[in-house]
Amino acid sequence: MRPPLVELVANLHVHTTFSDGSGTMEQVIGAARECLDVLLINDHDGLEGLYRGYDGYQGRLLVIVGLELSGPHNHYLVYGLSRVPEYQWKEPQAFIDHVQAKGGKGFIAHPFEQGSPMSEGGRAYTWEDWSAQGFDGLEIWNHSSAWKIKARGVLSALFHFVFRTATLSGPDRPTLALWDDLGRTRRVAGVGGSDAHALMHPLGPFTFCIFPYPFMFRSINTHVLLDEPLTGKAAEDRVRVVEALASGSCFVAHDRLGSARGFDFWLENGSQVRAGQGEEVHLEPGDRLAWRLPRLSPARLIRDGRVIWTGLTLEGLLPAEGPGVYRLEVDRRQGLFGPRPWIFSNPVYVRS
Template sequence: MRRPPELHEYVCVAHVHSLHSDGTGTVAEIAQAAAQADVDVVLLTDHDTLAARDAGEERWWDRVLVLVGCEISPRGGNHYLAFGLERPIDPQARTIAEICSEVREQGGFGFAAHPASRGVPRLGPVARPMPFAELATAGADGVEVWSFVTDTVERLPGARSIPSFLARPAHWLEHPREEVLKEWDALGQHRRCPAIGGVDAHQVGLRVGRRVPVRLMAYRRSFRFLRTHVLTTEPLRGDLDRDRALIFDALREGRCFVATDCFGPTRGFRFWAERGEQTVAMGGEVRGNGWTLRAVAPRPALLRLLRDGAVVDQHWAPALARRIEGPGVWRVEAQLEVDGRPRTWVLTNPIYVRRDEPPGGE
């Protein structure tokens, strides 16, 4: 067995809001909360603004790197988590397809936010649906395949369960939505479509001066539950421009996995393809037959290998290996049993196995 590609792992929290939009924390407070939660990188996405970058707050805060994107927020849904922008984009003046196109024209990339959102009718306008309804046609580069707050709260059995969620979030955290996974797997059969997990952290509460005496869930606490582990080709070294490029390149390429670290540490999880001397990390695209897919976990788990969304192999072990033939969107899910129920622990980005091109590209 060959070793997995040599990569450097950093734990990110994605989809975070600050005082620059509708969060209650300063960027400095968010960076401090991230450090306390053992997070390496914060992907800040305030609504329709790059004010944090303009204020010089995109930088290293001691050991935490804060990178500034934005959540482009059309009314009623089709929100887009965009990174690498030169300037903000007016969400009301364009269709979502035009927004995705302009993000790329600026040299950026993005992820469709909480695509299956359906709201919580009993809570009224404060929890109205915010779906990304045009995922297959809008041209989004990737997808927020699991949204911690949106997906969990919207699946509660009723509004009376919200206090229980706030008291014990992990009790209600189980799996990403099947409808999102299904659409993501279908998109991957036609093009690469990287995925991330988002927190959608606002630290909802009341700020009074420099304090937030009333808050429903602190940043530090919400950063524990759903994270995106990013795998860079070189280590981060404290140079903002270089380190930003490394993180963004990994996100664009899908060299990352979504993890519920609250159920157990996932650092060191890897999924790759190998054939002869070739090795390709998750998010990569390969052609032809004869590839072996491998996954290794930091502890035994139910490792499930999926092809185009269907489970083709699963067993309880710290590693998985399977020689495959034929094309497909291949990815791995790892599950643990917590409180007597199976929970998704790791969700990898796929390895895309395509058919060999005919000679001459015909």
């Protein structure tokens, strides 16, 4: 078993009053400081949070201000830019290349989102151009989209509001299938996004919020894994966290089901760790896939999109039977609702 890495709990894809979120930056940061190590802001097409000096450490919380390029389709989460780019939403290759040229990192947001009749008349902000190349990662799990899939009408919305933690959908199948497929030719990082807006809904003379920020910051998080602790210097630490996300040194978890801290998945040979999540190696005789879960849980080992092992497990060690894109999915039991999707590792890429 390899020793634990430095693990930071990050919440990505957060909107504030600088775009269409309901919380000011101060309110959002206040909520995040209670439970997160890193907060990543992605207001629509703007970097107001950066210009007003919110990027950096706020106490122990590292705030990273990126943005979301947000046309009618092709939404793209971007980190590391200092200016808002001019872009055409119909030309994703041009904006992907621009972000890369400026040293930024980008993730395709909610690629196969399905609209809900309860939200914006069923509108879905899907990714439309799959000829695009060079993006760093995919938002494999988006809380807002996972909720939209469930809220098909007033009654289902009410049911899934009351049981909003236990019934939340996992990452959608088309996204996972695409991710597994892309991984056969190159590394593509998977991240989770809350897409938190904390929208206020009218109810008679009152307004109420279904998903306030404190709720969202304990839901779908991306746990970042680092070799060394952060330095406390914002400029350095920001780069390290974004690099770790873009290289897939992270996993995605629905932490409301239970904290996923302590999870890890790697490839080892004898006593040597050969690759962690997001890393690529050539297969050698004796290579074994290994994992450690925060608690005994049902899990599935996936190779090239196919389940090759399932079981109830705490720590695991299985021979790598050949090259492949290997990743682990873990469920957590929720009483009457049974096992619910909990942790999704990034792949270890074992090449021939």
